[in-house]
Amino acid sequence: MSAVVLPGVRLLQPLDEGERWVVENPAGERFGVSPDVASILVYLQRVPDISAAGGRFGEDNVRNVVTMLSGCQVLRDDNAAPICASNKRRHEWGRLRVNSLFSIQVTILKNPSRIFAPFANFDFRKWMIAAAAALAIAFAGLIGIAADGASFVQDLAAPQSISSYFEMLLMMVFVISLHEYAHGAVLNSFGGQVSRIGVMLLYLAPACFCDVSDGWRLSSKKRMAVAAAGIISTFMLAGVCSLLRYLPGAPSFMASLVASLYVGAVINAIPTVKFDGYIALMAWREQPFLRSNAMRQWKIVVSDLLSGNLAEAFRNATRTAAYGVLCSLTPLVFVYSLFAVCDATLGSSGIGAIANALLLWLMLAMVIHGWVQIIRSSANSTDRVRGRLSTRAIVCSVVVFLVTLLFPVHVTSATSYASESNGTLTLLSPYGEELPIGETLIIQQQGLMGTRIVGTARVEGSTHAALVPAGIYSPAIAWPQMTDIEVRAQDAAVDAAEGATVPAFGRVVWDDGQSSLAEWLYRQLVLRPFKALAMTFQH
Incomplete structure (x- = not known):
């Protein structure tokens, strides 16, 4: 049997005496290996014969090294399953x-x-x-x-x-x-x-x-x-x-x-x-590919549970698997945080509604991709087990998704405003949604990194066309005198304010009460972005 070293693989000497050697695979990923592993790799670069290497370094030692290095995209060995690195490929065009x-x-x-x-x-x-x-x-x-x-x-x-x-x-x-x-x-x-x-x-x-x-x-x-x-x-x-x-x-x-x-x-x-x-x-x-290995580990645990292999699932449910769950959740948290920032700063504009929808769709795609990887983690199982696993995974996904959609969520909505000289507020209404007359609003001053409550207001009147300064779309920036633009808006009267006047631009927040997650997702993913697009084309 042969184990061919892939083109582009580099073996680098350690800078400190007695430390681990460094292997760089064709994807540019580096990881440390012991001097013994480095010796076997050097031998295989010259003589890609596993049997010959086994006669010199020991058959079991060579087989373990070949399995590890093939999983790390260093060797090509059809008998070894990927256990170390992901199968990602980087793409380069100049710089x-x-x-x-x-x-x-x-x-x-x-x-x-x-x-x-x-x-x-x-x-x-x-x-x-x-x-x-x-x-x-x-x-x-x-x-x-x-x-x-x-x-x-x-x-x-x-x-x-x-x-x-x-x-x-x-x-x-x-x-x-x-x-x-x-x-x-x-x-x-x-x-x-x-x-x-x-x-x-x-x-x-x-x-x-x-x-x-x-x-x-x-x-x-x-x-x-x-x-x-x-x-x-x-x-x-x-x-x-x-x-x-x-x-x-x-x-x-x-x-x-x-x-x-x-x-x-x-x-x-x-x-x-x-x-x-x-x-x-x-x-x-001292563990290269720690994150990718950990994420693969917890997906193997879920795969074992879905296929009914409870003993194997409990054996694989280690601290590494728990760390892998956190690694998989963190990007979702980051994308949702980006959604929250976008919603707070641009959510009342049509661009903000579309950006919010794209971020939520991205989160949904990430979750689906995770489930696909769980099913693929059973690649070494028999076709019958893979089929049973796929069926159970799909059923579990549908059940979990439907149950999650029923969860109640407390909805708080916001939009930006422009303050008029007579003490009224002009509220931006980009989606054509109309607040009920008398709705209580909390007036907030908007900064780059925070907000501050400055008073309360009540909605007066229905939605109408209004001319407001363009700075209404970004209340965190104190714009100079700007050109007025026509928007759909509602008026609100200031009930109480900390100072004599409220800021020229800011946000108002109101309580939308309880809603199901399904209704909230429909509003964010479909209704608001399509309304924003429709109003854009109308203009």
């Missing part, structure tokens, strides 16, 4: 690389080692001292927020000018760039090489990246330091910005910037998605 729907990269710099020269002489001890100082600054910033909590929350809900909004975006780009620079600086000081730096779309959100895959050649401790460098640097910069808030003349957007940096650092430390926290966990556990 564009598409790893998956949720990871699209554009390379800006290749082999940028020179920019890390100022930190080339840092050793592990110096980096630990720097990390301690950075965390102290981050903690000082949190103390400042706690001491001035009320003012901080109020600033989060303050609308920002368009110039402040773009200044904040530039600051975010600067911080993200320093975050990636920290990864590269630590890797470079340990003797590794950064192959690429660029920008990317990660889970549909813009981000930067620094390819530190050469870190696999380092010891576990140093790999953890490379991964943690980005998290710690972001925490530190959040602390610096928090302290700068108290300087005279500090920009008005500093509170929103600080909140986004602290939240971003926490999210980046989550170990259930391919962020820095996951890289650190994988380095600590």
Whole structure:
């Protein structure tokens, strides 16, 4: 029997003596292997004969290595099932690389080692001292927020000018760039090489990246330091910005910037998605493909349950499987969070309704894809078992879906408003939906990172055509004088307000009561986007 090493496979020596060798498969994924495994791989590159290799290294040893490496897309062996890596393929066109729907990269710099020269002489001890100082600054910033909590929350809900909004975006780009620079600086000081730096779309959100895959050649401790460098640097910069808030003349957007940096650092430390926290966990556990293996593990458990193999299901129900469930749920949580942000900022516009529907459809597609993978996990079973499993999976899916649709949900709706000089509010009604006269509304001031209740109002009158400033569509930004546009609207009278007047633009929120999940999904997935499209074509 033969085991052919796939084209593009690379074997890299460790940078630290006595550490694991590094294998890179054709998809660009790297993982560590022991020196014994590296020796067998080198032999198979020269002589792709399993029997000959078995005579030299031991038949059982060679078979185990071949099974593992074929599953990791390093060898081609028809008798080995994939047990390590996913079957994903990346696609490259020049500087564009598409790893998956949720990871699209554009390379800006290749082999940028020179920019890390100022930190080339840092050793592990110096980096630990720097990390301690950075965390102290981050903690000082949190103390400042706690001491001035009320003012901080109020600033989060303050609308920002368009110039402040773009200044904040530039600051975010600067911080993200320093975050990636920290990864590269630590890797470079340990003797590794950064192959690429660029920008990317990660889970549909813009981000930067620094390819530190050469870190696999380092010891576990140093790999953890490379991964943690980005998290710690972001925490530190959040602390610096928090302290700068108290300087005279500090920009008005500093509170929103600080909140986004602290939240971003926490999210980046989550170990259930391919962020820095996951890289650190994988380095600590010394397990390549930890996430993909864990997600496959819990799907095998469900597959065993559906096929009636309870003993095997309980045997596979390990902590790794539980971790895999969290890994599978986290992208859904991220997409739903993006839906919530989109709903809060653009939900009252036609574009927002369409974007919300697309995000919910994406979540539904992700769930269906998960069930398909569960059925495919029985690929090594007999046709009869696969058929029984497929039938049970479909039946269970339908039952769970129908029962879930009956769940009651508490619905809270919102739309944006423009305040008139006579004290009334003009409410945006993009879907043609009419609120009942007398409905109580909560008036909110909308900021980039939060809202603040400023009063209450009551609906007066039916839906009608009205001319309002275009800034009604984005109340979080304090727009200058803008051209009026014609919209479908309702009027509301202000009952009570904290100040003499309410903000020029903002949101109103009302309670829609209880609804079934099916009704809510129909409204979000079908009714509102189609109404928005219909009204767009009418105009």
